[in-house]
Amino acid sequence: MADKKARNSKPIFIAAVIVTVVIIYLFLPNDDIDFMSDGVLRVCLDAGHGGDDPGATDQGGVRLEKDDCLRLALAVEEHLKNDFPDVDVVLTRGGDEYPSLEDRCDTANDCKSDLFVSIHRNSSEGNAFGVEIWVESTKPKIDSRLAGDILDGLKSVGVSKDRGVKYGTASSPTSDYYVNKHTDMPSCLIEMGFITSDADNELLDKNLDAYAKAISDAVGNTLTK
Numbered sequence: 001m002a003d004k005k006a007r008n009s010k011p012i013f014i015a016a017v018i019v020t021v022v023i024i025y026l027f028l029p030n031d032d033i034d035f036m037s038d039g040v041l042r043v044c045l046d047a048g049h050g051g052d053d054p055g056a057t058d059q060g061g062v063r064l065e066k067d068d069c070l071r072l073a074l075a076v077e078e079h080l081k082n083d084f085p086d087v088d089v090v091l092t093r094g095g096d097e098y099p100s101l102e103d104r105c106d107t108a109n110d111c112k113s114d115l116f117v118s119i120h121r122n123s124s125e126g127n128a129f130g131v132e133i134w135v136e137s138t139k140p141k142i143d144s145r146l147a148g149d150i151l152d153g154l155k156s157v158g159v160s161k162d163r164g165v166k167y168g169t170a171s172s173p174t175s176d177y178y179v180n181k182h183t184d185m186p187s188c189l190i191e192m193g194f195i196t197s198d199a200d201n202e203l204l205d206k207n208l209d210a211y212a213k214a215i216s217d218a219v220g221n222t223l224t225k
């Protein structure tokens, strides 16, 4: 009797496992976003700093982060317009002005941008160099994938050091950069090499267009594929 009971309960157990797995699968959050849900593919590019806020500077105080950020953002916009004509590009600033961090997030949120990419340069009192990309501390999947794709593209152009995709902020893994935290869409913040590193500055000047194309490709492919 006991044997028969055990045999009968086995298929029931297997069926229960299958049903449970299916239910769990159905209720898992779907991490693929339908970027076309509002009929427009859009990215918001944020050139860091600007106006009275120069950002970081090189050792001589001549080269300003705000200028490098804007140059790169405008070059990315150019590539997106040429290579991904279906993608609408919105800039948080198109010239040497300073929108507040809140304004930058409002720009992205108000136009219902699908992605947000902030462009900065790093600085160090030591001799640090290389590229890193920051994503929100909660490690959202699309943000992480976008950051990884951008970094892969930049690496294939050539960087002095791959410092990786990082989460949170440089001071804390549980805090977030304002623009990552307060934008409603997947976002990342690129630290495009160290402005305090001559080697990184040379690479940026030499590869500006190729870096811009790499960022444009990662953004465009994320939105259109």
Ligand SMILES: [Zn+2]
Binding pocket: 048, 049, 055, 056, 065, 120, 121
């Ligand atoms: Zn910055």
